[in-house]
Amino acid sequence: MERANGPEGSSPARPHCREKGGFLAGKKKKKGVLERFWDTMESMRFAVVLLVVLAVVSLVGVLLPQFPPDGFEGPLETLFLQKYGPFFGGLFVFLGLDHLFTAWWYYLLLALLCLNVTVCSLNRLKRITALVRREHYLETEQDYRDQANNRSLRLDIAAEGAAGGVGSLLEQQGYRVFKRPHPSGEALLLYARKGALSHFGPFLSHISMVIIILGAAVSYLLSFQHFQWMGADEQIVVPDLGYMSSPGYQLELVAGRIREAFGSPGRPSGLMLADSVVRNSDWRRLPADLDLRRSFRVRLDRFEAQFTPQGKPKAYLSTVTVLGPGPEDGPLFSQLIKVNDPLIYQGMYFYQSSYAPSGRAAKWVELTVADKDSTHPERYELKLGIGRPAVPLGSSGDSIRLVRFTGNFRRNPQGEVLDLPGEDRNPAVQSVITRGGEVIMQGWSFKNFPDFSHRRDDPYAVVMGDYEKGYLSGLTIRTHHSQGVIWAGFALLVLGVMLSFYVNHRQLWAMVVPEGGARSRVHLAGLSYKWKQPFLAEFKSYLEKIRALSAGPPEAGGRPSEQTKTSEV
Amino acid sequence: MEATLFSISLWSFFAGMMAHFLGLFPREGTRAGRLFRWLAPALVIIGSGSLTALIIQRWATQGRVPISSSYEYLSVLTWFVAVFYFVVLNKVRKPLMGACISPGMFLGLVFAGMYPRKLEMTLIPALQSYWLKIHVSLTIIGEAVFAVAFVLGILYLVKNYRADRVDPQSRRKSLYLFLGAELVGMNVVGILRALGLVLAGVRGPVLVVCLLGGGFLVAVPLYLWACRRLVADGGGNHGGLIFAMTVFSLLVSGMFLGSLVNRNQQRIESTAYRIQTLDRLVEGIGGSGELTRESLERLLGEKRRELDLYLGLEKLHAQRKHTLSQEEARELIDNSGTELRIDFPLTLGEIRQERRRLQGDLVEIEALAGELGLPVKLAGLTALRRSLVDDYNRMVTSGLLPHDSGRISAFLGYMLLIAVPFFILGYLAAGPLQDRIPELEILDSLAYRTVSLGFPIYTFGALICGAVWAHYAWGKWWSNDPKEIGSLIVWFVYAIYLHARYVKSWSGTQAAAAAVLGFLLAVLGFVGNSVLGGLHAYG
Structure with missing residues (x-):
């Protein structure tokens, strides 16, 4: 907002951006x-x-x-x-x-x-x-004297010639020039402006913020996100998310988000149910009865995690091939997905966002889980992947999943587990056992130290067996609903800020009064919204050029602009 | 080389700052005054020149713009502040302007020097993007511009202060207000502690400091609320001066304390490195139970072979001039006689870094062995290790700040203690220095021009480019990460600053305060991620 309506303290007390003649002006009744x-x-x-x-x-x-x-x-x-x-x-x-x-x-x-x-x-x-379209004239000498920059000149040319000269001079400088005879008919008036569009800058930058917020809100409400682990040579079926653009689905989704905001997740129905399956399932095995058209498949050909000799990550590279929808359809194209370089296909973005949960991962790990409760001493032999969904332990109602694997277990002095590169000297796996959604035990099991794993009061003993090493690539699959709106918002914001700060609205007025014969008098005034100091120099240079229109001696009239007090705004 | 350049610029900036300060005392036109007027910028020129050389050298070594670690970020930020120093000094030929901006450069480098200076040849994958250059460099420029506006804002508030119009009572009042608010805050924190809600694990003298800092956190809003009338007070603008001096002293003390804490952290790390080296020696002993010259030589020999391998790789790379693959290096590795497992492909930077690390290890092992005096028994080594571990634990636990809970409040408490002398100095110096400060209009106009230069850059560089980069890297425009929220708040404050100038009752003091506050928040945003973590915590 460029200017508030009057200083603080006037009535109404708060500075309003509202103009006279605004939406609700003129109503004086008691306010509802x-x-x-x-x-x-x-x-x-x-x-x-x-x-x-x-x-x-x-x-x-x-x-x-x-x-x-x-x-x-x-x-x-x-x-x-x-x-x-x-x-x-x-x-x-x-x-x-x-x-x-x-x-x-x-x-x-x-x-x-x-x-x-x-x-x-x-x-x-x-x-x-x-303001931008204004064509505005100053008609009296006093008007000219009231402006911050003003000067009077006497020229040795006729009024028409002088006015034409001034007009074309300003046009050369990029001004838009308007001309009109004085109402009295005794003089010629000129109005010139430049950079008036800068007034749209604040408007654009404010509106663009609204656009960005709205676009982000819609994007948040309607975008789809799924996280998928993939091993080499595995493929996923990317479901057709066309149903997501149906208004019914979007309404339900918005309603769901609102319920969520109030803290009461409602019961999903119809499309939402299908949606929840798509959202939560492992896309490597979507349920066969899911009634969704299949749009394409993605196969992970190779995943590579590169490290520097110091063990710092250098690059995560997933080479994927996009294939047609059916099992018999062939490959369409291959692409390398890197961090910062997603695969974009049919409105779906595939981001390299993780790799097998941490450090050097195993494709699978063999575990022996023994129930320590002497009344029913069960033993479970399992072969589990890292970061996969939990697997039930027989009929006990408990389930186990593997959180993390490292080939070189070592803690640093702060107690954090390090993933050291090199040979597997101390392979270890971190498992979590839950009962009814609650964690009942979690900890590390070591292949080389089977007895050195768990506390005495843990309900199970987890012993680590063989494993096969290999990385998993973690891909985040997203749609970006209405991202065009956000891009447009950014563009408008940049444009608005540029207009506000780098374009200056300047106005010049001139009144050319004939003084008999080939003589005339020019009153010139100028106003700049920004950069007052540079404008003063500009104004002076115009004076010089106008003076050069005739060889006549200049006459100092009015206030010399150098002495006017200019304050930068 | 880099260390030398860094010292040259650090101490030139320090000398330049001192020359600026000394130059304030003799009257203008005297011989001494003229001397300092030339000497100070000359010293800053030397400092900036050497800083430029440092940045260029680092750029050349790493092969990318050095803006990806805290040390590099702060060095480049300081460089930009130096650029603006010359620009502003060229516009306003007042010695005080130089005196005010030069501490910024010195402190910027002090702060930079406390971060690890290690070369990183390879960026982590998330940073490998051309957006890094755009986003970070524009943010640096924006923040450097804001730093200048910050100085101008402080100067404005100091200049605006009219000692003769402030009645002595309100002077006392503000002091009582602060002490009262602090007391209330300490009580609140004390009660919360008694309830076991905060600072439960803190004891001893550190507790007092923690209470002080925690109390400060509670006291600031209280104080601001109570102080509002004083700040808005038209006669004298005493509140503005208090605000300016508070911010100034807290910022300086925070930087000072931050550097102390970082130095302590470096000592801890070097001890950990020593323990690691000792472990290598123990590994090298083998069955004899004694570290002899021979077993040490065996250990060193292995290291040297590894080093030779990397030197060979470096040479090979220089011939091939591209990333090395496993096949190309196979022969070298097979002939090296080491059992190293090397991940390929390797870039020249990575090879050099590893070569440097090995050289450092060799020097460290030899130095340690020299200290021990060979042969040494295993028992001796374990005893030394135990004492080193004890040292390490002592440093970790008895450091300046408590290990886990109460870290922030202790930091604030110490900060408050260190800030007091700075505050008093600044407060006392404000009166005598007022004549040397440029006129209010000039300051205001300069500050406005500065912010309107920085604001578009910051909007585009920090916010828009950040969001676009996040869109491609993380799949999200916005993640509500501490740094993102912090930058947004900084942006809000400068937006308020720009708006404030169009509302009559808000311009002047309030606008200057907003310019000061904005930069303060930017600094908080910079250090915030090391406390709060988040996506932007890259070190």
Whole structure:
């Protein structure tokens, strides 16, 4: 907002971005709730308050965990209760601080900000348009003297010639020049402007923010994301997500997100059910009865994780081949997926986002899990992959999954497990056993030290057997709904900021008064919105050029512009 | 070489800063005054020249723009501040401007020097993108510009202060307000601790410091709330001065403390390295139970063979001039007599880095063996190891800051203690220095021009390019990562600054305060990731 309507303290007390003749101008009755709300939406101070509130709230969101940390099992709520106690933890969860960025009131704040910015911008649009298209003349000598930069010159040429000379001079300088005779008919008036479009800069940059927020919101609501582990030579069937563009599905999705924001996930139905299967399943084996057209397949030909001699990651490279939908269809093309370089095909983005959970991975690990409870001493022989879904332990109701494998188990002095490169000197695997969704034991098992694994009171003994090494590539598969809107928002933001800061609106006025014979007098005035100092120099250079139109001696009249007080805005 | 260049620029900046300070005292026009007016920029020129050489050298060695570690980021940031130093000094020929910006350069390098200076030949995969250059370099330029606006804002607030118009009572009031707020804050933190909610594991004198820092966290909003009237106070602008001096002293003390903590961290790391080296010696003993000259030679011989292999690889690479594959190096590896397992392909940078590491290891092992005096029994080695581990543990646990909980509040507490003398110095110096500060209009206009130069760069570089890069690297435009939120808040503050200038009652003091606050938040955003982690925590 370029200018508030009057200083603070005048009535109404708050600076409004609202112009006279705005949407609701002229009503003087006692204000209803709606009108007060509208007033708030027109208030620039409200925008600042919103920005400050958003900043503070976002800071809280950064300080409190928003996702379960690595290695923590179970919902975030339990972490909050554990970490901050029943009172504060409960309060935080009640306020939605465990999913702050998706809480309903966070959406509300963003929506209010968008509304406020839109209302303010639209209110100003009329005035901006008027200003930009303005053809405005100064008609009295006093008007000229009132301008920040002004000067009078006497020229030895006739008025028409002088006016034409001044006009073409300014046109050469890139000004748009308008001419008109003085109402009295005794003089010629000129108005010239340049860079008036810069007034659209603030408008564009504000509106673009709204566009970006809206685009991001729609993208968040309607985009699809799936994480997929893949081993070499494995292939996935990428389901046709065309159903996602049906309005019915999108409505359901939005409704679901809103319910989620209020903390009550509803029961999925119809399409949502199919969706949940697609979202949660391993795409290497989608259920056969899933009634979805299949659009294409992706095969991982090779995955390579490269390291520097110091063991730092250097590159993760997945070579994939895209194949036709059916099992008999042939390959379409191959591509290398790198971090920073996703595969984009049919609106789906395949990102290299992880590789077999950590360090040097195994394709599979053999485990012997023995139930230590003497009443039913069961032994389970299992062959598990890392990071795959949990596998049930017989009929006990417990299930086990492998979280991490390392060929060279060693802890650093801080107790963190290192993945050292080189030969496998101490292969170890980290497993998690859950009962009814709750973790009952987790820990490392070592191939070379079968007895050195678990605590005495653990319910199971997990012994690690053979394994085969190999990497898994972790791909994130996404759609980016309405990303064009976001790109457009960025473009408008750049354009708006450029216009605001790098284009300057300058206006020049001239009145050419004939003084009999081949003589005339030129009153010149100029106004610049920005960069007053450089404009002063520019103004002076125009004076020199106008003076050069005739050989006549200049006469100092009016205020010399050097002495005018210019303050930079 | 790099260390020399770094020292030259660090100490030139220091000398330049001191010359600037000394130059403030003699009247203008005197001989001493003229001397310092020439000497100070000359020293800064030497410093910037050597910093430029450092950056270019690092650029050449690593083969990419050096902006990917904290050390490199801060060095380049300092370089840009130096550029703006010359620009601003050229515009405003006031010695005080130089005196105000030069500490920024010195402190920037002090801070940079506390981060590991290690060369990284290979970036982690997430950073291997041309967006790194665009995003980070534009952010650096934006922040360097904001740093200049920060100095101008501080100067504005100091210049705006009219000692004669402040009644002595309100002066005292602000002090009482702060002490009162701090006391309340300490009590709040104390009660929370008694309830077992915070600082549960902290004891001893560190607890007092933690209480002080935690109290400060609680006190600041209280103080700001109570202080509002003083800040808005039209007569004298005493609140503005307090704000400026508070921010200035906290920033300086934070940098000072941060460098201490980092130095301590480096000592811990070097001890860990020593323990590792000792472990190598123990491994080299074999069955005899004694480390003799022969067994040491055997160990060193193996290392030397590895080193020779890497030297050979380096030479081979120089001939081929491209990334080495396994097949090309097969012969060298087979003939080297080592059992190294090397992951291919290798770039020249990686080979050099490993070669340097091996050279360092050799020197360290020989030095350690020399210290021990050969032959040495296994028991002697284990005893030494035990004492080193004890050292290590002591350093970790009894460091300046508590090991786990209360780290932040202890940091704030120490910061507060260190800030006090800086605050008093600044407060006392404000009056006498006022004559030397340029006029308010000039400062305001310069600050505005600075911010309107930096804001578009920051908008494009930090926010838009960041989002676009994240779109291609992480598959998300925005992840609510600490640094992202931090940059957004910084952007908000400068947006408020720009808007504030169009509202009459907000311009002047408030705008200057916003310019100061914005940079402060940018600094917090820079250090924030090392505390909070997140996607931008690259080291």
